[in-house]
Amino acid sequence: MPPRQYRLAKPQARFSKNPDPENKFLFSNENKLLVAWWPDSAKKMFPHSLLFFTGDKAHRTRRLLMKLMKPDDLRRYVGIMDAVARCNMREEWEGKSDVKAFSLAKAYNFCLSCRIMIGIEDPDKIMKLMMKCKVLLKGLMGIPLDFPGTAFYKAMKAAEAIRRELKSMIEERRAVSSEKKMQEMDLLSWLLVTEDDEGELMPKEEVLDNVLLYLIAAHEAGNATLAMVMKYLAQMPHVYDEVLKEQTDIAMSKEDDQLLDLEDIKKMKFTWNVVCEVMRLSPPAQGSFRVALTDFTYAGYHIPKGSKLVWTPHSTHRNPEWFPEPEKFDPSRFQGKGPAPYTFTPFGDSDRTNTDCHSRTSSSSAPPSILGLVIGSAFSELT
Numbered sequence: 001m002p003p004r005q006y007r008l009a010k011p012q013a014r015f016s017k018n019p020d021p022e023n024k025f026l027f028s029n030e031n032k033l034l035v036a037w038w039p040d041s042a043k044k045m046f047p048h049s050l051l052f053f054t055g056d057k058a059h060r061t062r063r064l065l066m067k068l069m070k071p072d073d074l075r076r077y078v079g080i081m082d083a084v085a086r087c088n089m090r091e092e093w094e095g096k097s098d099v100k101a102f103s104l105a106k107a108y109n110f111c112l113s114c115r116i117m118i119g120i121e122d123p124d125k126i127m128k129l130m131m132k133c134k135v136l137l138k139g140l141m142g143i144p145l146d147f148p149g150t151a152f153y154k155a156m157k158a159a160e161a162i163r164r165e166l167k168s169m170i171e172e173r174r175a176v177s178s179e180k181k182m183q184e185m186d187l188l189s190w191l192l193v194t195e196d197d198e199g200e201l202m203p204k205e206e207v208l209d210n211v212l213l214y215l216i217a218a219h220e221a222g223n224a225t226l227a228m229v230m231k232y233l234a235q236m237p238h239v240y241d242e243v244l245k246e247q248t249d250i251a252m253s254k255e256d257d258q259l260l261d262l263e264d265i266k267k268m269k270f271t272w273n274v275v276c277e278v279m280r281l282s283p284p285a286q287g288s289f290r291v292a293l294t295d296f297t298y299a300g301y302h303i304p305k306g307s308k309l310v311w312t313p314h315s316t317h318r319n320p321e322w323f324p325e326p327e328k329f330d331p332s333r334f335q336g337k338g339p340a341p342y343t344f345t346p347f348g349d350s351d352r353t354n355t356d357c358h359s360r361t362s363s364s365s366a367p368p369s370i371l372g373l374v375i376g377s378a379f380s381e382l383t
Contacts, residue, residue, distance in 0.1 A: 023342035025298065026290065026311055031058050033296050037289040037308055041144040041152055045136070045159055049209040054293075060196045061210075068190050075262045077116060082260040084112045105226035117215050118169060119186040129165065132158040133216060140216075162215075163208050170204065187211055220284075228282045229275055232329060239274060239331065246270050273331035276338075279346035280317045281329065287312035288348045316343045 026034065031054050038051055046052070050061050088108040093099055110130050114120040120129070139155025146153050166188070173189060191207045202210070233240040250264050290309040297303070318326040322343040323333060333339060 022299075023311075023316065023345060026309070027342070027345075030290075031055055033293055034290040034309060035293055037291040039141060039144075041140060041142055041155075044144055044146070045140060045155065046209045046213050048203075048205045049213045051213065060198065061202075064191075064194060064196045064202070065210075067194065068187065078262050078265055079259045080115055081112060084108065084115055087111075101230045102223065102227040105230075106223045109222045109226065113215055115186075117187040117211060118166070119188065129162065129215075132162050136162070137216065137220070159212065162212055166208050166211055167204075170207070187214060222284070224282060225275065225279055225284055228278045232274070232278055236329060239329070243271050243274055270331065273334040276334045276344070276346075277329055277331045280323065280333070280344060283313040283317060283346040283348075285313065285346065285348040287314075311348060313345050313348065316345065319343075 030036070035054050036051065043052060050058065050065075053061055085108060088104070088111060092104050092107065107130075110133070111126055114126050114129060120126055135158040136155045139151035139153070139158075142151050142155075144152050146156060169188060170192065173192060188207070188211050191202050191210065193201075195201055233243065246268060250260075250267055254260075254264070288311050290311065292303050292305050292307045292309065295303065295305050303309070316322055320326050322340060338344070
C-alpha cells in the first residue's frame with residue numbers, strides 16, 4: 001500500500017499488491033474499522049438501504065437476506081433462470097442473423113431480476129421498469145443537482161416512480177395470506193414476512209429501498225459477464241469446443257422440455273471455470289471505496305478517520321505472483337482448490353469470492369445457465 005494520496009483535499013489510500021494481508025484486512029474489517037463509501041447521489045437515492053447500514057444492523061440485515069439463499073431456494077432459482085433464458089432466446093435470438101449480445105444480455109438479466117426479486121413476468125411491466133431503471137442508472141453516480149433538467153433530478157423521479165410500483169405490489173401482497181406470500185418467495189415477499197435475528201420485521205421504507213437496490217445491482221452485475229463470456233468463446237474455438245462438449249453431455253441427459261436443476265449446474269465444472277476466468281480478466285466490480293470509521297495504523301501508515309481507501313481487483317487478478325501469465329486466458333487456474341484466498345475477488349467482497357457451485361448467488365450463477373442454452377442452441381443448429 002503506497003503513501004496516502006490527496007484528491008479534492010481529502011486523504012486517500014490505495015490497497016494494491018498483497019492480497020494477504022491487505023485484502024484480508026480490508027474485507028475482515030468491514031463495519032469495524034471501515035465501511036463502504038458511496039457518493040451523496042447514492043445516499044439520496046437509497047437512504048434506507050443496506051448500503052448505509054453499519055454495525056449490528058448491517059450484519060442482521062445481511063444474515064436475513066442470506067436466509068433466502070438456502071439450497072432449496074437455489075434449486076428453484078436454477079429452474080427459473082433456465083425458463084427465463086429459454087423464453088428470451090426464443091423471442092430475441094432464434095432466427096436472427098445478427099444479435100447484439102450485450103443488449104440482449106441486459107434484457108435477459110433484467111427479466112430474470114424482475115422474476116426473482118419482485119415476481120413480475122408481464123413483458124410490458126418489465127419493459128416499463130427497465131426504462132425507469134435506465135434513467136435511474138444514468139443519474140446514480142453523477143453530481144446530485146436536484147433541479148429539473150439534470151440527470152440526477154430525472155433519476156430521483158424514476159426512483160420515486162419505481163417505489164410507487166413497489167408500494168402497489170406491497171399492498172396487493174398484504175391482502176393475501178402469509179402462506180401465499182411464502183409460497184411466492186421472491187425477495188419482496190420474503191422481506192415483508194420474515195423476521196430478523198431480533199424478531200423484527202423490516203420497516204416498509206427499508207423494504208422499498210433494499211428491493212430497489214437489489215433490483216438495480218442484480219441487473220448490472222451480470223450483464224458484462226454474460227457478454228464477455230460470449231466474446232471469449234467466439235475468440236477461442238478450443239475453449240468453445242470444450243464447453244460445448246460439457247453442455248451437450250448435460251443436454252443429452254435431459255428430456256426435451258426438462259429444465260436445468262442444481263445438479264446440472266454442479267456438472268458444469270469447466271463452464272464455471274471459464275466464467276471465473278472471464279470475471280478474473282473482466283471483473284463485475286472494477287473497484288470500490290471504503291471510508292475509515294476511526295483512526296488506525298496499517299503497515300506503518302497512519303490512516304485518519306474519514307480517509308477514503310481505494311480497492312481494485314485488478315491489482316491481484318493481474319498479478320503474476322498469483323496468476324502466472326496473467327494476460328493469458330486459462331480456465332484451468334480454477335481447477336481443484338483454485339486461486340489462493342483473497343486473490344480472486346470479482347465482486348469486491350470476501351463473502352462472494354468462493355468459486356464453488358454451492359455458494360453462487362443469482363447474479364453469479366446466471367452465466368452458466370444462459371450459457372448452456374446459448375451453446376445448446378448453437379449445437380442444435382450445427383447438427
